[in-house]
Amino acid sequence: MMKFAAGGVALLGGGCGDGVRAGRSGKPLVAATTTMVGDLARSLGGEGVEVSALMGPEVDPHLFKPGQRDVQLLRGAEVVMYGGLHLEGRMAEMLERMERHGGRVFAVSEGLRAGSVIEADGAHDPHIWGDASMWADAAGYAAGRLAGYFPGRAEEMRARGEEVVAALRGVHERLKGRAEEVPEGRRVLVTSHDAFRYFGRAYGFEVLSVQGIATVSEAALADMARISGVIRARGIKAVFVESSVSPATIKRISEETGAVLGGELCSDALGAPGEMVDAGGRMVDKGTVGGMLEYNMDTIVRALR
Ligand SMILES: [Zn+2]
Known part of the structure; x- marks a missing residue:
């Protein structure tokens, strides 16, 4: 049975007195x-x-x-x-x-x-x-x-x-192992927005992104030029688009620099639950955080190694 709070009341749902709030299945x-x-x-x-x-x-x-x-x-x-x-x-x-x-x-x-x-x-x-x-x-x-x-x-x-x-x-542990397939000097991850700082810190990638931490701001031309410069100077082979962010800026950078599009990473949203994908010989569920990370790492490793 559906049970929604009446208008204006109990938005804060203290959880007392009104019993268990159930979903469609009848479960809480x-x-x-x-x-x-x-x-x-x-x-x-x-x-x-x-x-x-x-x-x-x-x-x-x-x-x-x-x-x-x-x-x-x-x-x-x-x-x-x-x-x-x-x-x-x-x-x-x-x-x-x-x-x-x-x-x-x-x-x-x-x-x-x-x-x-x-x-x-x-x-x-x-x-x-x-x-x-x-x-x-x-x-x-x-x-x-x-x-x-x-x-x-x-x-x-x-x-x-x-x-x-x-x-x-x-x-x-598996991600740490896979990251080592990319030579250290090539562990540079170029993406549209700054969603990979933790990933980079944990698995040894330098992270360059065109937009900031939130996706609200448009990429500034100056930032695009700066990143294109780094890509050319360091010979970075590939750049990556994200599933939840417009790919336009990264595509432009790819065209300008000749770095290939390395694939689509999941940054701020997973795949659909049960979406099984190959991640370096392991089938993983892209709809889970663990599976998504293994899929991302496989995409990155294949493009940069
Ligand atoms: Zn984000």
């Missing part, structure tokens, strides 16, 4: 913002909950503006999970307000180790899923929070949390 509903957070919620929640993500594949979280249906989904959810660090630019204030007012709402980035968040241009970089070991920390934290919200399933959720953390640590 966990709402997630991005595809990455949705994947985490599904793998931690298991059969016991229904997960609904606001954003689908190819949706840019920096620009996403919730519609009325999205707000209803948030109101109707038992728990709301989001990325945080201002990833959901146009929803951040609303989510933080819900959290402050005692809603069952949390950002997975709250679980990161002190000092691990990258600061750039006076802001926190929200693209933490680029480093599988940091996403593992976020997963462990999220498992604990969900276990607290669903005491009847706490043990199951904690056990799932341990599995998810271990799997992500495995992905992290």
Whole structure:
């Protein structure tokens, strides 16, 4: 049975007195913002909950503006999970307000180790899923929070949390191994927006991007010229477009410099759940954070090595 809060009431859903907020399946509903957070919620929640993500594949979280249906989904959810660090630019204030007012709402980035968040241009970089070991920390934290919200399933959720953390640590080790297939001097990743700082730090790539951390600003001509200069000077073989960002700028840089288009990376959105792709001889699910990272790494390695 659908159960939405009546207009104007209980946006902040304290979770007391009104029973369990159920999804279409009748199971308690966990709402997630991005595809990455949705994947985490599904793998931690298991059969016991229904997960609904606001954003689908190819949706840019920096620009996403919730519609009325999205707000209803948030109101109707038992728990709301989001990325945080201002990833959901146009929803951040609303989510933080819900959290402050005692809603069952949390950002997975709250679980990161002190000092691990990258600061750039006076802001926190929200693209933490680029480093599988940091996403593992976020997963462990999220498992604990969900276990607290669903005491009847706490043990199951904690056990799932341990599995998810271990799997992500495995992905992290494989990614480190694959990065070494690219000679050190060639580990330069040119993309449209600055979504790969954590990936670069974890796996040893220098990252150059035309736009900043958010996708809001248009690429300035001066930045394009600067990056084209670096590509020519260093003989960088390939540049990469992103699935959730317009490819126009990167295509222009490719035409200007002769660097080939190395492929399409998933930066701020995963593929569709269950979209199986080959990543260097391993079939991986591009709709999961681990699978997406292995797919990205394979694309990068094949283009740059
Ligand atoms: Zn981004």
